[in-house]
Amino acid sequence: MSEERVERLLAEVHDDFGMIRVLEVADYRFLEFGDAIEQSCVFTADPSWLEYDYTRAMLIGALCHDAPESALFLGLGAGTLTQACLKFLPLEDVEAIELRPDVPRLAIEYLGLDDDPRLYIRIGDALELLDSAEPADLIFVDLYNDLGPAAGHLAWKFLENCQKKLAANGWLIINQWATDDGKPLGAALLRGLYHRHYWELPVKEGNVILLVPADLEQTLDIDALTARAQALAPRLGYSLESLIKAIRPAT
Numbered sequence: 001m002s003e004e005r006v007e008r009l010l011a012e013v014h015d016d017f018g019m020i021r022v023l024e025v026a027d028y029r030f031l032e033f034g035d036a037i038e039q040s041c042v043f044t045a046d047p048s049w050l051e052y053d054y055t056r057a058m059l060i061g062a063l064c065h066d067a068p069e070s071a072l073f074l075g076l077g078a079g080t081l082t083q084a085c086l087k088f089l090p091l092e093d094v095e096a097i098e099l100r101p102d103v104p105r106l107a108i109e110y111l112g113l114d115d116d117p118r119l120y121i122r123i124g125d126a127l128e129l130l131d132s133a134e135p136a137d138l139i140f141v142d143l144y145n146d147l148g149p150a151a152g153h154l155a156w157k158f159l160e161n162c163q164k165k166l167a168a169n170g171w172l173i174i175n176q177w178a179t180d181d182g183k184p185l186g187a188a189l190l191r192g193l194y195h196r197h198y199w200e201l202p203v204k205e206g207n208v209i210l211l212v213p214a215d216l217e218q219t220l221d222i223d224a225l226t227a228r229a230q231a232l233a234p235r236l237g238y239s240l241e242s243l244i245k246a247i248r249p250a251t
Contacts, residue, residue, distance in 0.1 A: 005025060005026060006025070007023055007024070007025050008023065008024040008025075009021060009022075009023055010022040010023065010024055010029070010110050011106055011109070011110055013102045013106070015100055015101075015102055017033075017099070017100055017145065018033060018034050018145075018146055019033070019034055020032070020033060020100065020102055020103065020106065022106055022110045022111065024044075027043060027044050027045060028041055028042065028043055028044065028051070029041075029042045029044055029078075029110060029111055029112075030042070031077060031078045031103070031106065031107070031111060033144075033145060033146040034145075034146025034147075035146065039077050039078070039144060040077040040078030040079075040080060040111070041078075041080075042078050042080055042111045042112055044112065047078075047079070047080060047083050047111065047112030047113065047114075048080065048083040048084045048086075048087045048088075049080070049084075049237070050080060050081065050084055050236075050238075051080075052203075052205055053203040053204050053205060053243060054175060054203045054205045054207045054209060055080060055081050055084070056238070056240060056243055057201045057203050057207075057209040057243050058081055058140060058142070058173050058175060058209055059081065059084055059085070059088075059240070060201065060209075060211075060225070060229065060240055060243055060244060060247075061138075061140075061171055061173030061201075061209060061211045062085055062089060062138050062140075062171070062173065063225055063228045063229055063232070063240075064171045064211055064213075064220060064225055065137050065138060065169065065170065065171050066224065066228070067090055068089055068090065068091060068137035068138045068170075069090065069091060069092045069093065069137055070091065070092065070093045070094070070095075070134065070135070070136040070137050070138070070167065071085055071089075071091055071093075071094045071095070071136055071137065071138040071139070071140070072094075072095050072096075072097070072133050072134070072136040072138070072139045072140070072165070073094070073095070073096040073097070073140045073142070074097050074126040074130070074139065074140060074141045074142065074143055074152070074162070075097075075098065075099075075126065075140070075141070075142040075143045075144065076096045076097075076098040076103055076104055076107065076121065077103065077107070077142065077144075078107050078111040078113065079096075079104070079107045079111065079113040080111075081140065081142075082094065082096060082113075082119065083112070083113065083114060085138070086114070086116050086118060086119065088232055088235060088236065091118060092118060093118060093120075093134070093136075094116075094118050094119045094120065095119075095120045095121075095122065095133055095134065095136070096119065096120070096121045096122070097121075097122050097123075097124060097126045097129050097130075097133065098121060098122075098123060099123070099124065099125055099126070099143075100123075101123045104121050104123075126141075126143060126152060126158075127151070127152050127155065127158050130158065130161055130162065130165065131161070133165060135165055135166065135167045135170075136165065136166065136167060136170065137166070137167050137169070137170045137171070138170060138171055138173065139162050139165060139166060139170070139171075139172045139173070140173045140174075140175075141153070141159075141162060141172070141173070141174040141175065142174075142175040144175075148177060149176070149177050149185065153174070153176060153177070153185060153186065154185065154186045154189065156189060156193055159174075159190075159193055160193055162174075163194070163212060163214065166214040167214070168214060169213075169214060169218060170213075170214040171211060171212065171213060171214070172210075172211075172212040172213075172214075173209060173210070173211060173212075174209070174210040174212065175207055175209055176190075176207060176208050176209070176210050177206070177207060177208075178202060178206050178207055178208045182202060182208070182251075183208070183251050184200060184208040184210060184251075187251060190210065190250070191250060194212055194250070195216060196249075196250045197212075197213065197216050197250070198210055198211060198212040198213070198250050199211040199220050199247050199248065199249060199250065200247070200248050200249070200250060200251060201243060201246055201247050201248075202246060202248075203243070203246075211247070220247070222244065222247070225244060226241065226244055229241060229244060
């Protein structure tokens with residue numbers, strides 16, 4: 001390993017769910033759970049930079065809404081997607097629910113998470129706290145541990161309630177694992193729950209991002225989505241167009 005690629009351990013904590021580490025390699029810092037299971041990657045110079053396609057795909061989900069004012073993040077991680085949404089969208093009220101109290105602490109201390117006055121973080125289980133959250137224009141489900149997706153990713157009632165928590169014209173964005181055939185984990189359940197009325201965006205990390213509208217009358221306007229992404233590209237520093245072209249109807 002060359003000198004600039006040396007890995008430095010910045011923090012390590014143990015809680016009821018296992019181990020959490022923050023590592024630094026060159027210009028990046030990583031949040032890891034358990035035995036080197038990477039949860040988040042932060043570009044130190046710009047914590048709102050989205051390094052991975054799956055986070056960029058989730059931002060595309062946010063751009064499905066023409067002017068979101070509120071967002072709910074179920075699972076915070078290092079907060080890079082939250083930071084990007086706060087920076088690039090006209091959000092006024094953002095809530096994040098995170099299971100592990102050390103995660104937001106470490107994100108603020110080591111991973112550049114801003115103390116934005118629009119952001120409110122609650123600690124606890126998203127499956128239990130969802131009912132007490134405010135309705136939102138955007139809801140993000142990204143509940144992962146060191147073993148993979150948490151139970152909520154296959155929990156019918158929870159996923160149903162996430163959609164019901166959306167404001168009118170809102171969008172639910174789910175970071176779902178992909179199975180070997182490229183379909184999202186729990187595809188049969190999802191088809192039944194959302195009446196096949198959602199869109200999928202497969203990404204190279206082996207996930208499928210689900211874009212679920214608030215109701216059956218709402219559709220995905222690809223042209224408007226593309227236009228919003230093109231307008232944002234100079235500020236983002238990257239293009240989202242190739243990912244938008246990969247969007248497909250529910251499989």
